[in-house]
Amino acid sequence: MSHVRLTNVVIASWPRGWERGARLCSGVRVGADLARGTEAGVVSLVKPLSSLTTFRRSMASLSEQEKILTGENVYSNLQRMEYAVRGPLLIRALEIEKELQRGVKKPFTEVIKANVGDAHAMGQKPITFLRQVLALTVTPELLDDPRYPEDAKNRARAILGGCKGGSVGSYSESAGIELIRKHVAQYIQERDGIPCDYQNVILSGGASDGIKSVLKLFNEKINGKPSGVLIPIPQYPLYSATLAEFGLAQVGYYLNEENKWSLDISELERALAEGKKTSNPRVLVVINPGNPTGQVLTRSNIEDIIRFAHKHRLFLLADEVYQDNIYDKESSFHAVKKVMMEMGAPYSKMELASFMSISKGYMGECGIRGGYSEIVNMDPAVMAILLKSISAMLCPTVLGQVAMDVVTNPPKPNEPSYKQFIEEKNATLQSLAERSRLVVDTLNSIPGFKANPAMGAMYVFPQFELPAKAIEAAKAEGKSPDVFYAFKLLEATGICVIAGSGFGQKPGTYHFRTTILPQKDKIKTMLNSLKEFHIQFLKEYS
């Protein structure tokens, strides 16, 4: 057989696999286990078919048995998991972007991705000092360049000294470069006034990575029941997705929307009692400042939460990635560890993991992927297993670690880069605070909208009323009403928000999450466009 002929055979047979996808989206057959949400995912994978005839012909020759791995026998936990922030709405938004590029006429000129806390994507500028240190570690020849300030060079030299062979291209220890772990520990210690041992600090490729590593430890069934994890509702969907993936039980507690999304202990008690029916509740997740809700917990609220966790023997998991993002002048950030330690024994002995990221705050370096976990009071036998479990992945990206070094070891007042660093940091945080107020105020001026103030974080999660006719129309399309609304908004305005059902909400209420990240002019346009859309929507469905 000649080479050419073989290649031809390949080309002839190769696109068949794709065509099976078309069955899913054109409704010929939808796998029983395929969640509705994933259909859109399939759509994006499918190549356009030239004609339905071709499509039907190829179907006839293809039996289900041909594939080893199918929608029916794939890991069911992954079938079940959903991650709304990157779900069907975003997939459609990306398609619309391509349609715009192809010149398809739309009532708008660009898609505004308010779905994800992605600051640089929305025009936020990187922190100069952070990028300088990164560039110096990537190309150490720049250490001779007089245009780079000495403090950036000193940081880079110290980090390279901690890299094997003096290169960011060598693996670090799995828990991260020791020097950077020490800087993180020093940062936490100064933040809290409480000792922090660098050996409790594990660097990771983003906070999500750290959170998953810790939740994985609980993946053991005890007396046939899975571990239960208490998470706020609304929650950040990393939690629901990870619990589904690991087969852990999600035990939701509602935040109190009527009281600025505060956390009520009585609701924790209710949720725990409910969770005990089907699981062994072992973990309590607190997101502070809140995502998607933007609430900032008071110190006394955190004390109550700690007492509750102690009483019920819950491992505390504190998602504190928005600790720099506090906009409400009455509020401040209280680390769960600090509060727990200051409460003294027995609370100071409780097990806790807290998480931080380079993706949020004032730096917004999402794409670089960096984070840390601080693991407090963990059984050393478990800590050894945690360290072992991350070792097969070798190490988190060293450049993410470098960025985390800058975040935890920023320029000091006597250093040359201090002034610019502080100006950039403050300007970003100041602007985020202004935009958070702008978003909340504008949303509250729309008929039927009610938004709590964004005390912190990067999102607003307004509640809005939907007319009965819209709810009926959504049902007719097999969509939940908030998802129906979000799709309509996207198609009409190019604004991509995430429907509340992706985060969880009380039954019968409708929300979406929008970021406050588009730059000032764009966010004004976006809000006006949203307002107009909503008024039009109400007319259409009233």
Added chain:
Amino acid sequence: MSHVRLTNVVIASWPRGWERGARLCSGVRVGADLARGTEAGVVSLVKPLSSLTTFRRSMASLSEQEKILTGENVYSNLQRMEYAVRGPLLIRALEIEKELQRGVKKPFTEVIKANVGDAHAMGQKPITFLRQVLALTVTPELLDDPRYPEDAKNRARAILGGCKGGSVGSYSESAGIELIRKHVAQYIQERDGIPCDYQNVILSGGASDGIKSVLKLFNEKINGKPSGVLIPIPQYPLYSATLAEFGLAQVGYYLNEENKWSLDISELERALAEGKKTSNPRVLVVINPGNPTGQVLTRSNIEDIIRFAHKHRLFLLADEVYQDNIYDKESSFHAVKKVMMEMGAPYSKMELASFMSISKGYMGECGIRGGYSEIVNMDPAVMAILLKSISAMLCPTVLGQVAMDVVTNPPKPNEPSYKQFIEEKNATLQSLAERSRLVVDTLNSIPGFKANPAMGAMYVFPQFELPAKAIEAAKAEGKSPDVFYAFKLLEATGICVIAGSGFGQKPGTYHFRTTILPQKDKIKTMLNSLKEFHIQFLKEYS
């Protein structure tokens, strides 16, 4: 209560958790489920205790029940998993490094980490062009710098054009930046002469990440039995670790050491029959070039493997991260995909995932973390689930993607950086080839050592004989003989290799894996030192 007093309370109670670790390493109590290997891990976590009295006093006040998460109830799959490349030997090597730093006298002055394929750590220089493109994407102001070549600038401009907001600090799509996926597809297509659709390419934070994502899909028990995954023995321990973590069944097939570690189909048949007793074998892993064995599969061998996989309905998983590392002049790299496609139907319709990394080859950018998976003929419903499953982790590091872009879209002959790029690439590969021969020849000159030629990859996996007395001494210490040997070697010479039992070996045979990565002078010193050690060892235990 005053703040100061509370802080004191904390300090008094805080180190207790650590002291429990001391129980584990001082032998007071070792958790039944704690694998022996992890003890050393615990040692490294423990702070030195001021006195045993303090230690015993604190023990009395601490009951097992205090911890929520313990060595007994932690996820048992993680308890079981081992990753020898970063196990107790490396932990001890890192301790020895610290002892040397503290001035502890040793018969050597430095630890040589021949345990891991970490080229830059061993003095290999980064590829200039790759680092230039990285620096330009990190600090786009450098795009105006005349010292950077135009082709590097063009790459950087194109990549930044594919980043949202023009910043590597924004999230990419979960499967990676479209432009870079297209470059990867183009690279594969040119390599194989077979079409490659960029939508089949998923970028990842290193190949390990991609491999785990695909293996996870098989994590469904069918008729109560786990999926079986055929892996070579010896194997790269990512596989044994991942299978243990996911609860998949490891079905080992032995490579034929007598015939240059070749892969015999009769052995595959034997292993499969064995595997069927306890699992549903669904996946066949091929590592080519081999890790730790360095074998390069012939084309006809690959054809046989493909026929075997087709006959038994096995999903092919091709770990091809060493595709650039071929040293044997008689051998060349044949991608499983290319062979499968050229064989025509029905083989060309088989499901396959193949993996590549920026950590190996001539670039050795381990710390940056970049890799890709090419997913061929996957059921679109499964592909949608795979994409969904990686979305909760948001995206692989964008800078790892940038490095992968350079690897798959290197300077072209007419571009200004071409000459230097090719010189650097060839010099590195040439030097690796020389060192591979040096290592093999020297090992074969040691009494009782037998090493196959390293046809490719970055390792040699010699077999060596151990005297009966050494085997007894190992048993007395509760170590397997090869681990005993590797520890002795480490303590005597500072050379850190990984014992063969971490990779798997035929019972009664002893091996270790060493990299060929130390630079030429250092590798000579290392080999001499190893030879002297072995002769001394034989004397001591004869």
